[in-house]
Amino acid sequence: MSFLSISQVSKSFGGPPVVDRVSLDVPRGEFFSLLGPSGCGKTTLLRMIAGFEAPDSGTIAIDGEVMNAVAPHQRPTNMVFQSYAIFPHLNVFDNIAYGLRKLKLPKDALRARIEAMLSTVRLEGLGNRAADQLSGGQRQRVALARALVREPKILLLDEPLGALDKRLREAMQLELRALQRKVGITFVLVTHDQEEALSLSDRVAVMEKGVILQVASPRDLYDRPSSRAVADFIGEINFFHATVRELSDETATINAGLLGVLTLPRANLAPGIKSDDHILLAIRPEHVGFAAPNFAGQSVTGEIAAATFLGERSHFHVRINGRSDPVAVSGNAPPVGPVHLVFPPEKLMGLPVSRDA
Amino acid sequence: MKNRALFLYAFTYLAFLYVPVLVLPVFSFNNSEFIAFPLSGFTTRWYASLAADTAMQHALGNSLKVGLVTALLSTLLGLTAAKAVTHYRLKGAGAALGFISLPLFIPDIVLGISLLLLLGALGLPLSLAAVVLGHMLVCVPFSLTVLIARFEGFDRNLEEASADLGENGWMTFWRVTFPVMLPGIIASLLLTFITSFDEFLVAYFLSGTEATLPIYIWGQLRFPERLPTVLALGAIILTVSVGLVILAEYVRNLGVKKPMVGA
Numbered sequence: 001m002s003f004l005s006i007s008q009v010s011k012s013f014g015g016p017p018v019v020d021r022v023s024l025d026v027p028r029g030e031f032f033s034l035l036g037p038s039g040c041g042k043t044t045l046l047r048m049i050a051g052f053e054a055p056d057s058g059t060i061a062i063d064g065e066v067m068n069a070v071a072p073h074q075r076p077t078n079m080v081f082q083s084y085a086i087f088p089h090l091n092v093f094d095n096i097a098y099g100l101r102k103l104k105l106p107k108d109a110l111r112a113r114i115e116a117m118l119s120t121v122r123l124e125g126l127g128n129r130a131a132d133q134l135s136g137g138q139r140q141r142v143a144l145a146r147a148l149v150r151e152p153k154i155l156l157l158d159e160p161l162g163a164l165d166k167r168l169r170e171a172m173q174l175e176l177r178a179l180q181r182k183v184g185i186t187f188v189l190v191t192h193d194q195e196e197a198l199s200l201s202d203r204v205a206v207m208e209k210g211v212i213l214q215v216a217s218p219r220d221l222y223d224r225p226s227s228r229a230v231a232d233f234i235g236e237i238n239f240f241h242a243t244v245r246e247l248s249d250e251t252a253t254i255n256a257g258l259l260g261v262l263t264l265p266r267a268n269l270a271p272g273i274k275s276d277d278h279i280l281l282a283i284r285p286e287h288v289g290f291a292a293p294n295f296a297g298q299s300v301t302g303e304i305a306a307a308t309f310l311g312e313r314s315h316f317h318v319r320i321n322g323r324s325d326p327v328a329v330s331g332n333a334p335p336v337g338p339v340h341l342v343f344p345p346e347k348l349m350g351l352p353v354s355r356d357a
Numbered sequence: 358m359k360n361r362a363l364f365l366y367a368f369t370y371l372a373f374l375y376v377p378v379l380v381l382p383v384f385s386f387n388n389s390e391f392i393a394f395p396l397s398g399f400t401t402r403w404y405a406s407l408a409a410d411t412a413m414q415h416a417l418g419n420s421l422k423v424g425l426v427t428a429l430l431s432t433l434l435g436l437t438a439a440k441a442v443t444h445y446r447l448k449g450a451g452a453a454l455g456f457i458s459l460p461l462f463i464p465d466i467v468l469g470i471s472l473l474l475l476l477g478a479l480g481l482p483l484s485l486a487a488v489v490l491g492h493m494l495v496c497v498p499f500s501l502t503v504l505i506a507r508f509e510g511f512d513r514n515l516e517e518a519s520a521d522l523g524e525n526g527w528m529t530f531w532r533v534t535f536p537v538m539l540p541g542i543i544a545s546l547l548l549t550f551i552t553s554f555d556e557f558l559v560a561y562f563l564s565g566t567e568a569t570l571p572i573y574i575w576g577q578l579r580f581p582e583r584l585p586t587v588l589a590l591g592a593i594i595l596t597v598s599v600g601l602v603i604l605a606e607y608v609r610n611l612g613v614k615k616p617m618v619g620a
Contacts, residue, residue: 050521052517073521078521081517083514085515087515087518087533088515098532101523146522150522
């Protein structure tokens with residue numbers, strides 16, 4: 001059994017299930033994220049790990065111990081709340097010391113432990129600061145310190161950066177990642193911000209409507225999404241309808257309609273795709289190329305409908321005949337007039353046509 | 358011109374509100390047994406006579422006892438009801454609140470007579486304890502109003518955070534809910550105390566042989582020569598009441614969430 005083991009957990013609040021037979025395994029020391037749009041069940045799942053909600057069925061175990069019947073105040077987890085929930089009647093020091101009462105530490109030892117924690121979260125010298133005199137970033141650090149000082153087995157973070165402005169959020173992302181490396185505690189983070197999940201996590205679970213669509217490293221989620229929904233949720237992507245013609249061990253021949261007949265590596269197809277299947281071919285904007293004038297290979301002619309200058313590269317919407325959606329292309333210095341798009345087969349991903357596609 | 362008219366209106370309005378009240382302290386220092394203008398010199402003898410009035414002091418003691426017990430019990434009931442209403446989605450919470458608040462709209466004289474009849478039917482004696490029960494009917498709605506407003510600004514995550522940090526329900530109440538609610542609790546205690554201390558009708562019906570201060574004052578009005586002394590007592594009660602209400606308002610607004618400082 002892995003360190004955090006969630007097995008077949010379901011939860012509903014009287015209506016359809018909010019979390020539907022979810023199973024997850026998180027090894028010790030991992031930075032794990034639950035990513036999904038609001039209402040996908042990620043926060044409910046986190047609250048079940050903390051013990052604030054009880055699963056209707058299934059088990060949650062931490063470090064080999066089943067937690068279902070364990071009250072929140074007895075679980076080896078601590079949480080950073082979205083609102084931070086800093087105790088307004090206590091100063092920074094007493095907020096952080098709140099969860100250490102039962103250890104009955106001598107005064108000096110308590111002070112030393114809290115000073116050390118203050119410096120870990122870079123709040124040195126702010127112990128006497130009143131709760132209502134903290135900035136958003138400082139409140140976030142106090143919430144982190146208050147949870148980490150108890151040395152939990154798992155730290156749970158509920159959209160911890162959501163309340164911060166963009167620049168502070170980016171700075172805190174780097175810090176949070178560094179902090180997790182330093183303390184070595186297993187982090188489970190809930191977020192709807194894919195950029196945040198990708199940049200912080202060792203692995204990410206993408207959730208939608210109470211189910212987990214895919215669990216993978218950020219790289220694999222981006223390069224090897226298992227479904228249209230995941231591909232759509234993580235970054236921008238273009239889809240083309242296509243049909244599988246022939247499969248061999250190494251390659252797949254695909255009739256890709258507008259893009260012609262293509263041969264791609266078999267590994268680019270999601271598992272379970274068979275010959276004659278109707279599939280979706282997906283490609284990221286940065287992988288679509290503009291053909292050079294003397295390009296001899298296969299290309300598709302189109303016209304630039306919109307261009308956005310983004311500095312190092314630009315973003316284009318290219319209209320091609322026979323397709324209503326423009327193709328998103330990210331690249332450099334397009335020639336004037338009609339353009340010729342190149343779709344490198346090794347960058348095309350074959351996904352099953354899902355129920356909701 | 359418009360401003361002057363407005364000023365005149367405001368002035369008249371305030372005069373209407375406060376001149377009658379100010380008559381009390383003014384005549385309490387007047388050196389005459391007759392309450393009439395012109396004033397006939399400054400004296401503190403009416404205040405001095407209060408110090409020697411043991412019947413008044415006994416009534417004052419009764420009022421303090423009734424006020425304190427009423428304040429404590431009403432606030433305790435108000436606290437539990439306010440927490441239930443704001444923390445849990447209860448069926449019929451709205452109706453329950455309405456019922457609790459209803460005594461606010463029942464005339465005190467009706468309330469007093471009903472309670473008198475009820476006590477008689479049950480064979481219970483008239484006493485200060487009966488007055489406390491009657492006052493609680495009037496005071497719980499006040500307590501509830503103050504405390505619900507306070508609970509509505511209360512972040513439920515605070516209690517979850519406390520549980521998350523290892524404290525059980527009772528310790529969470531003690532270490533988080535109670536201190537965060539404390540200004541509301543104090544405001545409720547002060548308001549219910551004042552309400553009970555000043556209440557006359559219900560106490561008049563239920564107190565039996567033990568007078569509270571307002572009943573004692575009512576009794577004194579039969580003796581014209583005692584009137585200046587009653588005025589002195591009234592002036593003291595007025596000052597203390599106003600002081601307590603201002604204190605209650607001040608405390609109630611203490612620690613009300615200030616807008617978060619921008620990041």
